[in-house]
Amino acid sequence: MELEKSDLYRFPWSQNDNAIAWLEVTDICNIHCEGCYRQKLTGHKSLEDIKQEVLFYKKWRNPDNISIAGGEPLIHPHIIETVAFIAQQGIKPILLTNGVRLTPELVKQLKDAGLSGFTIHIDSHQERRGWTDKSEAELNQLRQILAEMIAEVGGLTVAFNSTIYPSTAHEIPAVVQWGRRHPDIVHGLVFITYRTAKTDESIGRSQDDELVDLGELTYATDHFDEEFVKSPDVYKLIKETCPEYEASGYLGGTIKHDSFKWLAGTVIGAGNRSYGALGKKGLELVQQMHHMFTGTYLAYMSNPNVGAKIFLLAPFDPQVRSALSRWLKDVLLHPWRLFKPIHMQSFGIIQAPDLQEEGVADMCDSCPDMTYFNGTLVNSCRLDEYRLYGGLLTMTKKEKTEPKAKAGEG
Numbered sequence: 001m002e003l004e005k006s007d008l009y010r011f012p013w014s015q016n017d018n019a020i021a022w023l024e025v026t027d028i029c030n031i032h033c034e035g036c037y038r039q040k041l042t043g044h045k046s047l048e049d050i051k052q053e054v055l056f057y058k059k060w061r062n063p064d065n066i067s068i069a070g071g072e073p074l075i076h077p078h079i080i081e082t083v084a085f086i087a088q089q090g091i092k093p094i095l096l097t098n099g100v101r102l103t104p105e106l107v108k109q110l111k112d113a114g115l116s117g118f119t120i121h122i123d124s125h126q127e128r129r130g131w132t133d134k135s136e137a138e139l140n141q142l143r144q145i146l147a148e149m150i151a152e153v154g155g156l157t158v159a160f161n162s163t164i165y166p167s168t169a170h171e172i173p174a175v176v177q178w179g180r181r182h183p184d185i186v187h188g189l190v191f192i193t194y195r196t197a198k199t200d201e202s203i204g205r206s207q208d209d210e211l212v213d214l215g216e217l218t219y220a221t222d223h224f225d226e227e228f229v230k231s232p233d234v235y236k237l238i239k240e241t242c243p244e245y246e247a248s249g250y251l252g253g254t255i256k257h258d259s260f261k262w263l264a265g266t267v268i269g270a271g272n273r274s275y276g277a278l279g280k281k282g283l284e285l286v287q288q289m290h291h292m293f294t295g296t297y298l299a300y301m302s303n304p305n306v307g308a309k310i311f312l313l314a315p316f317d318p319q320v321r322s323a324l325s326r327w328l329k330d331v332l333l334h335p336w337r338l339f340k341p342i343h344m345q346s347f348g349i350i351q352a353p354d355l356q357e358e359g360v361a362d363m364c365d366s367c368p369d370m371t372y373f374n375g376t377l378v379n380s381c382r383l384d385e386y387r388l389y390g391g392l393l394t395m396t397k398k399e400k401t402e403p404k405a406k407a408g409e410g
């Protein structure tokens, strides 16, 4: 159960050849999420600026998909045109939304415009009408309503992501159990571990060594005593809940050799039975084949209901071989299960930036969520440091940076 990097495939993504590009169409939102990285400074981007940004990503990022984020992208007046423009460029548009605005009619319009799928952010530290102060287990009901609404339209992928706080980590099993019961309409679950800048402990300095007020950042809090959750903790909880799950790919940290900033795993199952997981060799083959035949690396499958085709990876991947053998045994004992569609369901874990003693953060190596800022690509989780202070801040512990008293003073 111990995670070893040698058992995992390191995603081959880089700044200029990455499966994902991150487009923020607005910095306005219609709900409040604790730990959100974005604050309202500029409002909606114009459709012309959005199109230029998409073309920038196409040229410099080579993405398989563009994650349309915000703020809340569904409140942008040109969201349909944005989706259509991305699809026209041969790139998969994926909407990252809180789901508040979703209606069956809007889902249909977005699908007709070329949308590939949704990633819906729901967690128990959000303030949303009718659902505030609910537990993660209670929020499964909301997840279910939205997943069924999208499945009704059909042909779209659906993943749910949640920010994980020390106080909510124990509810991960409830979300995983719910997801495993609905692999036909829930194609992925993503858990993002909460991080915050602590204004009571840290001093922020700009690139010009000016002191800045960290309290201006939406992701700063005046105190936070609990121990942050790490990716291996989340991995362990998923594994305990679904023993057939296994991680197959990772992205490390930009500073720490032993951090797991992104962990990806895919369970192979039929109905709510799990037969095993994609292994590192299968994942490597999928990434390399996709790049060879389409020119891009892969983050989101257009259709996770791949069926028994997944077992074609068995000769190359011992984990897929084990899954195939379990499936065959099951079908021999219960022949009617041969007709149950085989599903792939992904589990992602993201460990947000970890501040180091020297004041810089351990970020995700080959950050997949880089976004456009003033002609460059920057980590979207820290975009507001660029917008407010012109660049990344260093955040050192207060006691280390406070000037020492001169001899004879104090």
Ligand code: SF4
Binding pocket: 261, 350, 351, 352, 353, 363, 364, 367, 368, 369, 370, 379, 380, 381, 382
């Ligand atoms: S470094 Fe990139 S991938 Fe990691 S949390 Fe920040 S924006 Fe997301």
